[in-house]
Amino acid sequence: MVAKGMSRREFLEAGAALGGSLAAAAIAPRTALAEGPASAGQASAGQAPAASAGQASAGQAPAASGGDTYVTGVGPTGDQTTLYAACALSSWGFVDARGEWTIDPQFLFSELESRVSPYDNLYYSNLLGRVPGVFDSGLLPVNGFSHGDMGSRYYINKAGEVVVGRLADAYELSEGLAACRFATGGDYVWRFVDERGATVIDDLKVAYAPGSQPLLTCFSGGRAFLGNDEGKWACIDATGSWALRSAEDASAPYVYDAPIAFVDGRGLDRSTCEVIDADGNRLGAIDRGTARADELGRDLRGGRYYFDGAVYDETGAKVADGISDAGFFSDGVCPAESGGWWGLLNADGSWAVSPCYQQVNNVSNGLAFAMDPTTGLFGYADLSGDWVVPPRYRGFSKETLAETTPSGVSAFTVDGLALVMAVGSWWDPKNASNREGWIDRSGNWLASWQGPNYEGE
Numbered sequence: 001m002v003a004k005g006m007s008r009r010e011f012l013e014a015g016a017a018l019g020g021s022l023a024a025a026a027i028a029p030r031t032a033l034a035e036g037p038a039s040a041g042q043a044s045a046g047q048a049p050a051a052s053a054g055q056a057s058a059g060q061a062p063a064a065s066g067g068d069t070y071v072t073g074v075g076p077t078g079d080q081t082t083l084y085a086a087c088a089l090s091s092w093g094f095v096d097a098r099g100e101w102t103i104d105p106q107f108l109f110s111e112l113e114s115r116v117s118p119y120d121n122l123y124y125s126n127l128l129g130r131v132p133g134v135f136d137s138g139l140l141p142v143n144g145f146s147h148g149d150m151g152s153r154y155y156i157n158k159a160g161e162v163v164v165g166r167l168a169d170a171y172e173l174s175e176g177l178a179a180c181r182f183a184t185g186g187d188y189v190w191r192f193v194d195e196r197g198a199t200v201i202d203d204l205k206v207a208y209a210p211g212s213q214p215l216l217t218c219f220s221g222g223r224a225f226l227g228n229d230e231g232k233w234a235c236i237d238a239t240g241s242w243a244l245r246s247a248e249d250a251s252a253p254y255v256y257d258a259p260i261a262f263v264d265g266r267g268l269d270r271s272t273c274e275v276i277d278a279d280g281n282r283l284g285a286i287d288r289g290t291a292r293a294d295e296l297g298r299d300l301r302g303g304r305y306y307f308d309g310a311v312y313d314e315t316g317a318k319v320a321d322g323i324s325d326a327g328f329f330s331d332g333v334c335p336a337e338s339g340g341w342w343g344l345l346n347a348d349g350s351w352a353v354s355p356c357y358q359q360v361n362n363v364s365n366g367l368a369f370a371m372d373p374t375t376g377l378f379g380y381a382d383l384s385g386d387w388v389v390p391p392r393y394r395g396f397s398k399e400t401l402a403e404t405t406p407s408g409v410s411a412f413t414v415d416g417l418a419l420v421m422a423v424g425s426w427w428d429p430k431n432a433s434n435r436e437g438w439i440d441r442s443g444n445w446l447a448s449w450q451g452p453n454y455e456g457e
Contacts, residue, residue, distance in 0.1 A: 076138030078158035141170035221262025284316035320349035335360035364411035
């Protein structure tokens with residue numbers, strides 16, 4: 001047991017002195033803190049990545065995976081309830097919607113990161129709308145165990161069992177497939193595996209952007225994209241074969257200027273500013289004028305697309321002009337910026353809430369996470385603009401929203417929970433309000449933990 005008055009640092013040091021890994025599963029409280037109301041290589045041209053079938057036996061690593069990688073084959077376990085990341089004693093685990101631990105703290109997440117997929121890859125996938133910190137699929141990548149395994153990645157199921165172990169990198173499961181990087185003979189090879197860890201697509205030679213960012217996306221609409229050293233992208237299907245325009249000339253498959261996120265069966269080809277379906281059929285073209293196509297187009301969901309200051313429908317017709325930035329459609333509206341202020345835009349281009357906020361990060365389950373221009377704090381407003389949860393939280397930057405997690409942090413889940421950062425002083429780590437965690441739709445804390453630098457009692 002922890003001695004009364006023992007600080008977290010003292011407890012960690014005591015655990016280390018005992019020679020253990022601080023097995024939080026044995027000593028962490030069974031309920032999260034409950035609170036009252038809060039004030040590399042490149043794919044060879046002309047050669048589609050080889051697909052491999054079959055499933056590894058339980059406890060037996062696939063032959064090509066290298067000695068440090070193993071596949072247990074245990075697959076998905078447990079019910080389909082959503083789990084939420086929470087922290088105790090410097091380690092991370094998962095709680096259910098009641099705040100009860102279901103996977104005890106044992107992983108090395110940093111701050112709010114419970115997903116190891118690079119966030120900009122989440123943008124190019126059908127993970128739009130998911131919230132970092134939520135375990136809502138049959139397989140989740142985690143960042144090492146707390147017993148000195150820093151840097152290794154593992155896939156776990158909802159029972160906390162390891163499905164694939166000791167990976168160099170790992171993405172989230174999307175449409176039944178997850179991209180991961182195996183260490184093989186000193187070289188790194190990317191693969192897509194299924195929920196039991198079996199290899200489905202093998203030997204992907206992926207280039208890397210500056211900063212060691214792999215140019216590889218998750219699957220959306222049955223399509224994934226991989227990039228080369230020239231910054232061009234090729235498309236593959238769920239078997240690993242070249243798809244869409246990449247299949248038209250297998251000797252030069254890298255024909256896209258940027259990956260395409262297929263949402264509701266539609267995607268914006270920023271090479272040509274054409275709206276296409278997952279079979280490559282043209283649905284319409286956006287008149288881009290003299291603007292550059294790259295980095296200016298964005299899928300907004302629901303057959304709407306943002307491009308160079310305007311919102312278009314899937315036929316290429318303009319539905320709203322004078323839009324300097326936009327989020328993603330949810331509940332029939334999307335955050336949009338006009339004249340330096342943010343509001344909520346309807347799909348027909350009219351304003352559900354006229355621009356009046358300093359920032360709006362997302363809309364989910366009928367609530368918008370918006371910044372009050374008077375206080376500079378975030379709260380939750382309904383779709384008529386009335387505050388439901390008063391502004392009292394830290395937010396996340398517009399750049400983080402627009403470029404990384406489209407419906408990202410602080411979106412409410414189907415359980416009615418949202419991940420927030422409370423208002424505390426970063427320079428005062430003992431400030432009791434310097435807290436991160438999950439709240440309900442009334443602003444009550446479900447599961448909370450102190451900030452990463454907290455050393456209080």
